[in-house]
Amino acid sequence: xxxxxxxxxxxxxxxxxxxxxxxxxxxxxxxxxxxxxxxxxxxxxxxxxxxxxxxxxxxxxxxxxxxxxxxxxxxxxxxxxxxxxxxxxxxxxxxxxxxxxxxxxxxxxxxxxxxxxxxxxxxxxxxxxxxxxxxxxxxxxxxxxxxxxxxxxxxxxxxxxxxxxxxxxxxxxxxxxxxxxxxxxxxxxxxxxxxxxxxxxxxxxxxxxxxxxxxxxxxxxxxxxxxxxxxxxxxxxxxxxxxxx
Amino acid sequence: xxxxxxxxxxxxxxxxxxxxxxxxxxxxxxxxxxxxxxxxxxxxxxxxxxxxxxxxxxxxxxxxxxxxxxxxxxxxxxxxxxxxxxxxxxxxxxxxxxxxxxxxxxxxxxxxxxxxxxxxxxxxxxxxxxxxxxxxxxxxxxxxxxxxxxxxxxxxxxxxxxxxxxxxxxxxxxxxxxxxxxxxxxxxxxxxxxxxxxxxxxxxxxxxxxxxxxxxxxxxxxxxxxxxxxxxxxxxxxxxxxxxxxxxxx
Numbered sequence: 001x002x003x004x005x006x007x008x009x010x011x012x013x014x015x016x017x018x019x020x021x022x023x024x025x026x027x028x029x030x031x032x033x034x035x036x037x038x039x040x041x042x043x044x045x046x047x048x049x050x051x052x053x054x055x056x057x058x059x060x061x062x063x064x065x066x067x068x069x070x071x072x073x074x075x076x077x078x079x080x081x082x083x084x085x086x087x088x089x090x091x092x093x094x095x096x097x098x099x100x101x102x103x104x105x106x107x108x109x110x111x112x113x114x115x116x117x118x119x120x121x122x123x124x125x126x127x128x129x130x131x132x133x134x135x136x137x138x139x140x141x142x143x144x145x146x147x148x149x150x151x152x153x154x155x156x157x158x159x160x161x162x163x164x165x166x167x168x169x170x171x172x173x174x175x176x177x178x179x180x181x182x183x184x185x186x187x188x189x190x191x192x193x194x195x196x197x198x199x200x201x202x203x204x205x206x207x208x209x210x211x212x213x214x215x216x217x218x219x220x221x222x223x224x225x226x227x228x229x230x231x232x233x234x235x236x237x238x239x240x241x242x243x244x245x
Numbered sequence: 246x247x248x249x250x251x252x253x254x255x256x257x258x259x260x261x262x263x264x265x266x267x268x269x270x271x272x273x274x275x276x277x278x279x280x281x282x283x284x285x286x287x288x289x290x291x292x293x294x295x296x297x298x299x300x301x302x303x304x305x306x307x308x309x310x311x312x313x314x315x316x317x318x319x320x321x322x323x324x325x326x327x328x329x330x331x332x333x334x335x336x337x338x339x340x341x342x343x344x345x346x347x348x349x350x351x352x353x354x355x356x357x358x359x360x361x362x363x364x365x366x367x368x369x370x371x372x373x374x375x376x377x378x379x380x381x382x383x384x385x386x387x388x389x390x391x392x393x394x395x396x397x398x399x400x401x402x403x404x405x406x407x408x409x410x411x412x413x414x415x416x417x418x419x420x421x422x423x424x425x426x427x428x429x430x431x432x433x434x435x436x437x438x439x440x441x442x443x444x445x446x447x448x449x450x451x452x453x454x455x456x457x458x459x460x461x462x463x464x465x466x467x468x469x470x471x472x473x474x475x476x477x478x479x480x481x482x483x484x485x486x487x488x489x490x491x492x493x494x495x
Binding site for chain 1: 300303304305326327331332333335336337339340341342352353356357358401405
């Protein structure tokens with residue numbers, strides 16, 4: 001485990017020091033941005049709409065029953081912005097994007113494509129890791145912002161249409177604005193950025209250390225997803241502590 | 246096979262090379278020298294350490310003991326790849342499956358920004374022509390046969406104008422005709438450019454057909470080195486068994 005952590009730190013440092021080469025790798029960054037961003041948008045919208053909806057459905061009737069109508073919008077908006085949108089996007093992208101990255105780099109490793117790059121004096125960190133990390137760092141915060149907005153709409157829709165809540169769109173968002181500040185959205189976006197780095201780093205690392213043929217690729221993909229989710233949850237706590245008001 | 250005009254090759258010296266993976270000692274003190282511009286074939290049965298040795302020469306593995314000198318510079322020293330331009334043709338070809346054939350061949354030039362795009366296109370076409378693969382630039386590696394992939398890999402290796410090319414089992418998994426084509430490509434390339442070539446193979450036809458010198462590695466030791474005739478007449482029992490093995494029925 002300690003060896004893995006050490007290797008992750010070294011890979012992170014090597015990626016950081018290769019950031020000046022990003023412009024040279026811009027085409028690959030755009031390709032990855034499309035893969036991560038555009039291709040994930042529909043899934044992000046569906047997931048976050050229903051997360052917002054279910055939070056409103058769970059908390060709305062309880063709050064209304066106790067006469068706390070004005071807290072529904074704030075409760076849903078605050079929990080989605082600060083916690084649910086970034087963490088659910090993190091888990092979703094670890095499964096969808098992280099696994100694909102590990103599988104792609106892992107198969108390149110197993111079929112000697114990474115060795116071929118090295119023999120051409122092409123650094124795999126510059127060629128494979130940097131474009132993916134930069135694309136993740138750009139796309140995920142945007143996806144988290146989208147998830148927050150769609151999550152709020154999901155919550156508002158349920159609040160307006162469920163007979164045991166019955167709070168209009170206008171009232172829902174008015175109440176939400178009273179509680180949620182721009183800082184709360186930024187809090188969620190910062191978390192999304194950190195999770196993006198974690199997912200990209202773990203996925204690329206697992207890909208680069210893959211050994212042993214197709215079975216090895218499968219093992220690496222599983223480890224990549226599990227390790228990413230564990231790290232997301234641990235870092236979620238740490239970032240929350242760090243950014244606590 | 247040697248040509249007086251050859252000037253691009255480089256010498257390789259391997260001294261006391263040892264490597265252990267886990268409990269398995271793969272290389273047990275390997276010594277040999279390769280002269281500039283020659284085709285040096287490393288032969289040996291499967292699992293004898295040939296490919297591991299090749300990976301050490303190009304710097305993909307670090308030895309436990311011993312040293313490898315490329316043109317007098319240690320392969321582990323900084324910048325040796327830039328200085329001497331080494332290239333390797335992998336057993337599978339190791340083409341990048343996400344790139345077209347043309348992009349694979351031009352990858353070195355593009356990534357190192359050595360030429361303008363038009364010039365890269367011209368060089369790619371020339372190199373593909375040279376290995377008999379005209380008009381394949383836009384194909385994907387998955388559309389090629391095994392033999393074609395290896396020839397693309399040779400074209401890719403040539404683009405960097407290497408002083409040393411390493412071939413890992415270039416004729417494995419190929420039909421006899423494709424094996425002959427690839428073997429001839431290696432010999433033609435050596436004649437044309439004078440590059441030093443180290444070929445790992447257990448293909449006796451290839452070895453005795455194109456080699457200037459042959460080394461036989463068995464169980465992590467070099468047991469014979471010499472010209473094809475010298476190796477063919479070697480009296481070491483393990484070498485004789487390997488070189489003269491035939492199928493016996495009843």
